[in-house]
Amino acid sequence: MSTDGDVDTSRSSVRTYVPAYQKEEWERQADRMNMSLSEFVRSMVQAGRQGFEGEVAGDSPDDAPTDDGHELETQVVAELRERECCSWDDLVTAVTDDIESELERTLQESPRIQHSPRQGGYVLEDT
Numbered sequence: 001m002s003t004d005g006d007v008d009t010s011r012s013s014v015r016t017y018v019p020a021y022q023k024e025e026w027e028r029q030a031d032r033m034n035m036s037l038s039e040f041v042r043s044m045v046q047a048g049r050q051g052f053e054g055e056v057a058g059d060s061p062d063d064a065p066t067d068d069g070h071e072l073e074t075q076v077v078a079e080l081r082e083r084e085c086c087s088w089d090d091l092v093t094a095v096t097d098d099i100e101s102e103l104e105r106t107l108q109e110s111p112r113i114q115h116s117p118r119q120g121g122y123v124l125e126d127t
Contacts, residue, residue, distance in 0.1 A: 004097045047074040 018026075030040035050071045072095060078088055079094040086094070107113055107122065116123045
C-alpha cells in the first residue's frame, strides 16, 4: 500500500455505465485534451466535486486549485492544456460555453421556470 501521510494513494478501479453517445463525447474531449479517458473522467469528477464541496484535492499538486477550490482555474488549465495558448476571448468563450449550455438545459427541463413573453422573460411558477 502506497501512502502520502495518512492518505492511501494506491490505485483502485471504479466502474460505471454511461450511454454510448456520452462515452464517445468523453473520448473526443479527452483526445482533444491529450488525456486518457480514465484521466479525463477522474479530472472531470474532481472538477465537478469542487462545485459541491468547495476545495477538493487533485491527483497532484499541479492539479490542485489554488483559489479556494475555484472551478474556473480547472477549466482554464484544461483549455490551456488542449490549445497551449489562448487569447482572452478564447478563454472567455471556453469557460462560458458550459454555463450557457447548463442554463439552456435548466430552462428547458425545470417545471418551476417558465418563459413568459407577456412579462418579457423567464418567471418562477408557483407550485
